[in-house]
Every structure is written in C-alpha cells, then in structure tokens.
Amino acid sequence: MTATETHHFQAEVQQVLQLVIHSMYSNKDIFLRELVSNASDACDKLRFEALQDPGLYGDEPGLKIEIHADKAARTLSVRDTGIGMSKQELIENLGTVARSGTRRFLEAIAEGRKADLSLIGQFGVGFYSAFIVADRVTVTSRKAGASEAFVWESTGDGQFTVSEGPEDAPRGTTVTLHLREGEDGYLDEWKLRSLIRTYSDHIGFPIRMRKPDSDEMETVNQASALWMRPKNELTDSDYQSFYKHVAHDFGEALAWAHHRVEGNQNFTCLLYVPARAPFDFQFSRDERKGLKLYIKRVFIMDASAQMLPAYLRFVRGVVDSDDLPLNVSREILQESRQVERIKGALTRRVLDLLDRLARDEPEKYAGFWREFGATLKEGVAEDAGNRERVLKLLRFASTRSESPGQLVSLDEYIGRMAAGQEDIYYLTADGWNAARNSPQLEALKARGVEVLLMHERIDEWISGYLHEYAGKRLRNVAKGELDLDELGESADRAAREQAAKEAEGVVARLKGILGDAVRDVRVSARLTTSPSCVVLDEHDMALHMQRLLRAAGHDIPAARPILEINPSHALVKRLAGESDDARAADLGWLLLEQAQLAEGGALDDPAAFIARTSRLIAGEG
Numbered sequence: 001m002t003a004t005e006t007h008h009f010q011a012e013v014q015q016v017l018q019l020v021i022h023s024m025y026s027n028k029d030i031f032l033r034e035l036v037s038n039a040s041d042a043c044d045k046l047r048f049e050a051l052q053d054p055g056l057y058g059d060e061p062g063l064k065i066e067i068h069a070d071k072a073a074r075t076l077s078v079r080d081t082g083i084g085m086s087k088q089e090l091i092e093n094l095g096t097v098a099r100s101g102t103r104r105f106l107e108a109i110a111e112g113r114k115a116d117l118s119l120i121g122q123f124g125v126g127f128y129s130a131f132i133v134a135d136r137v138t139v140t141s142r143k144a145g146a147s148e149a150f151v152w153e154s155t156g157d158g159q160f161t162v163s164e165g166p167e168d169a170p171r172g173t174t175v176t177l178h179l180r181e182g183e184d185g186y187l188d189e190w191k192l193r194s195l196i197r198t199y200s201d202h203i204g205f206p207i208r209m210r211k212p213d214s215d216e217m218e219t220v221n222q223a224s225a226l227w228m229r230p231k232n233e234l235t236d237s238d239y240q241s242f243y244k245h246v247a248h249d250f251g252e253a254l255a256w257a258h259h260r261v262e263g264n265q266n267f268t269c270l271l272y273v274p275a276r277a278p279f280d281f282q283f284s285r286d287e288r289k290g291l292k293l294y295i296k297r298v299f300i301m302d303a304s305a306q307m308l309p310a311y312l313r314f315v316r317g318v319v320d321s322d323d324l325p326l327n328v329s330r331e332i333l334q335e336s337r338q339v340e341r342i343k344g345a346l347t348r349r350v351l352d353l354l355d356r357l358a359r360d361e362p363e364k365y366a367g368f369w370r371e372f373g374a375t376l377k378e379g380v381a382e383d384a385g386n387r388e389r390v391l392k393l394l395r396f397a398s399t400r401s402e403s404p405g406q407l408v409s410l411d412e413y414i415g416r417m418a419a420g421q422e423d424i425y426y427l428t429a430d431g432w433n434a435a436r437n438s439p440q441l442e443a444l445k446a447r448g449v450e451v452l453l454m455h456e457r458i459d460e461w462i463s464g465y466l467h468e469y470a471g472k473r474l475r476n477v478a479k480g481e482l483d484l485d486e487l488g489e490s491a492d493r494a495a496r497e498q499a500a501k502e503a504e505g506v507v508a509r510l511k512g513i514l515g516d517a518v519r520d521v522r523v524s525a526r527l528t529t530s531p532s533c534v535v536l537d538e539h540d541m542a543l544h545m546q547r548l549l550r551a552a553g554h555d556i557p558a559a560r561p562i563l564e565i566n567p568s569h570a571l572v573k574r575l576a577g578e579s580d581d582a583r584a585a586d587l588g589w590l591l592l593e594q595a596q597l598a599e600g601g602a603l604d605d606p607a608a609f610i611a612r613t614s615r616l617i618a619g620e621g
C-alpha cells in the first residue's frame, strides 16, 4: 500500500463520535483511564499469545505503557508495547465494525437515564473518548510478529484514513491526541501523574513517564497485580480504584471480598458487588462478563460464565489460579473438574460476603437487594446445593407493610410468627396491588397471620422451588386447601363444617350453573369479606403466569380454577334464595367473574359480564 485509504465510520460509531465531540461533559479525565486500560489489555493479550509463541516478543521483551506530553506540538500520547493491530484490525476495531455495546450506549444516553459519557468503557467503545479532548487522533500500530506498521487518523467527522507507518515503528500501539483548544492542562506532567495515580495505579504493567526536567523515564504506578498484594497493604481507595478498572464502572463498589484460597485448588480471588447495576445488565444473561481469569498472573480470558453461576452474574472481579494449565481453552474450562471446584468455592465466597453485608450493614444490603435482588432470586431455582443459603438472603414484601418494598427476611418472618403457626405463608401475584388486595389473604389477615407478598414476574417461577426453610414448610396461600386448624382455630372447625353443610345447596347450584368452567366449587376457609375467590391445586401454575406464557406464544392448556365461596356474604345468600333461574345464573357467573378480576385476570367474555351486571343492577332498581 502506498496511497492513503479513506474509510467511513460505521453509522452507529459515527453517532457515538458525535456525542463525544458535542456533549458538554465536565469529567473529561476519563479518556486517559480508557486509553491506559486499552494499552493494558493489549499487553495482557501479547503475554497470553506469547505463551504459545515466545518469538512474538522479538527484541522487546518488556511490556509497558508510556505517557508522553509534547508541549510544543500540543500532543499527548499513550504508547504500549502490547499486541498491536494489523491494518485490517485498525480499520475494523477503530471504526467500521460496531461492537455489540455501541447501540446500547447510544440508547442509554438517549433515554437520559443515569447514563453519561463516563460509562463509555462499560459499552466497549472507550477508545472514542479520546475525542473528548482531541480534535485529531493518530494511532500508529505494529502488530507483534509483523514487519509493517500502519497509521490510522481521524478528526472524528465521519471518516478516517489508514496509511503505511514508519519502518522503525516499535511493536505495539501509540495513540496520539492532538489536543483541542483549551485542553493544554493535559500537557501538565503533574496533572498527568496525579490522574494516573487516581485511575490507573493498580494497572499490572509499568506506566512510565519522563522524570521532571530530565530525559530519563520512571514508573509512576504500583505496576503489580493488586490482588496479589497483602490485604493489610491495601486501602479502601486502592480497592475502589481497581474496581473501577475491572468493572468499567465510574461508580463505587458496594462491597468486596479478597481471599487467598489454599487446598484442593489454590487461587486468589478479589470479588466485588457493584453498588449499581450496569446499564446493559438485563440484556447480558447470555453474554456474561465481569470475572477475569488469570493463571499465574497471566490474563487468560473473561470467565464469568464458566466460573460463576448465572444468578451471581452481577459479581465483578478477578480470579487468579495457581493450578490451571496456561493453555486452557474455553471448551476445557467448561468441562474441567478443577474449574467446577473453583466455581463452588467462589459461589460460597460471594454468599458469605452477602451474608456478612446483610448482617452487619443492612442498609447497604437493602441497596444491593434493590439492584440485584431479582437476579439473586434465580439462585433458589438454579443452585439446589446452596438453596437454603440463598433463601436466607431473600427479602420480601409483606402484609405487615404499607409499601411494595422488599424488606422482610425469612428469619425475621419466623421470629414473629403467630402463636401456633407452623408454616411460612406467601402469595404470588401479578403486581403488588393485586397481591395485597387479594381475597385469598382475608382469613389470614383476620387472624393476624403475616403473608409474604411475591409480586415480581420471576416470583411465580421461583415459587416452584420454595418448599422448606429452617425446617418450616413454605405455603402458597393461593394454592390447595387452606387448613386453619394449625393456627389454633380448631374451635371454629365445627362452625365451618356446619356452614359448609348449610351451603351444600348453593354449592350444587353453582356447579350446575358454571359446569366445565370450573374444576370444583367449595366453601372457603380463606374469605371473610369477599364473596368468592379462585384457587388452584397445589401443583398448578398460577393464572397470571399462564396468561404470560400464552401471551408469549406458548401453548398452555387452560387450567380450570376452583371457585371458593363465602356463604355468609350477601351475594351468595341471594343466590341461595333466588327463585328465578335466569337471575340465579347471572349471580353465579358474577361470583366467578368477580373472583377472576380480583386475581388480576382478564375475562373471556367481558361484554357478557357487563350485560349481566347491568341486568342485575337494573333489576334491583
């Protein structure tokens, strides 16, 4: 290639550039963190590839990063001796191939949620932050093992050029920023040093700068793997700044655990729980990232999916194994018994950390629960071996509180159970209002029994795995027969049996009216004020879940509900005494339809319901 080639930025990349260039963003310093982070990744990649082919180091064995400010030229450059980029890689990585996070980044910014430019690294488009302070960026790169270097250059206005680089270009990449007017502060060596100490001190490679008033270079960061340093040498702020680096998060970590584990598998881990969920968190169940696997200090790959169960996918950090083979592949990781053991140990460490947080810092734990509670809940289904431990960490809304906030633990619930109460009661429903106003709760409320209200989408699925906690049965109050005898209500039993006997006539009449629309009709122990409710058998799927799955195109056979009635309610009494069959039919269907509505359901035939109600009201008047 002799000529200079011109390429156009891919459309979404161009939008990111527009955003970066035109936003009035005050925290401009982040560009340095992003470029140093890319340089460090490039060194990691070379070290990894050189395991197979040590020749890649050529005559430069050192892996390092250099920062150079040129006051006369008004340029700032970040150079690394890492893996470098070929011509094709320069074109693709820096402009023509949008990364999966590009669109999400644009969406997050457009929605104006708590997103701002500082999150750019989270979305895999960190390089473009260079244009925050530069009006022209030049990238010179020579790939390890290659003889030619190439130069990428752009002013960020829709296109970039690629041309041949100098013959003597060193291995690796130099990113040179031609600073915008007014950005000369970034030529100040003291300012640069202080930024590096703040953001990049823990980078595992030396970051070198010229000594003041001299041509000699010196290392300005710690340049050692932070997780290998003894805990007592590390401050909270060391941990926090390393967190920002591994998690690409501008915010702080909520908590962390740093352990050296010795035994059957020897490894060091540093695990963080973020304070806030990252933006693309809900999308990333299948492309989980955030736990970096090192083997004997060499970065191997992101192994979150192999080393942590899906329900802990919010964890960020590093695991550094002494025992895994350096040539490990993703496929080997998936099948390795050693990895299974490390995964088991990491899972327990995270659960320990959450347990400690819940016990010692309940307010922080409440914050964690708001961000990641719905994710942690999946563990009840996913991790049978740790189910009891995960259950202990769950928090629920309850009939004892006036808000949908999930604050009650199972231990707290057990601690205040009513006298004679043996079981833990809960209800699943589609939303908090449907849950707290459910007729199913009436009898329990009347007896002062607390019921946990599970009102999130995931809860119905989870409830299939809720069997027992601390030796107590967990019971869904909307399913099966509700036996209140255990609540010391056996004195009432005779009265209820008597009521059921008296209601035999009206039950039979209702069965005749409703026919196949219901599985059964019976007298309820659940109701005190409502006339009726629908209940399911112990193993039926909740009605709102059935609706959800049907809406998503699944072929779910309609489960016929059981109708329970309250014989002391005026509506039921009216049905019992109604001599006109047509009006009795209206009343009967109304009892079923009202119960379905109260449960949050939609009616099969709303027009018929309206006609019925109108007839009855008009008949009354």
Ligand SMILES: Nc1ncnc2c1ncn2[C@@H]1O[C@H](COP(=O)(O)OP(=O)(O)OP(=O)(O)O)[C@@H](O)[C@H]1O
Binding pocket: 034, 037, 038, 039, 041, 042, 080, 082, 083, 084, 085, 093, 094, 121, 122, 123, 124, 125, 126, 127, 128, 173, 248
């Ligand atoms: N100094 C560098 N050396 C080698 N390759 C680089 C360098 N800087 C960037 N790249 C390449 O360009 C790609 C895009 O960089 P960018 O910072 O936009 O995203 P990223 O680094 O992949 O994302 P993240 O910040 O999430 O790691 C990188 O994945 C890498 O392949």
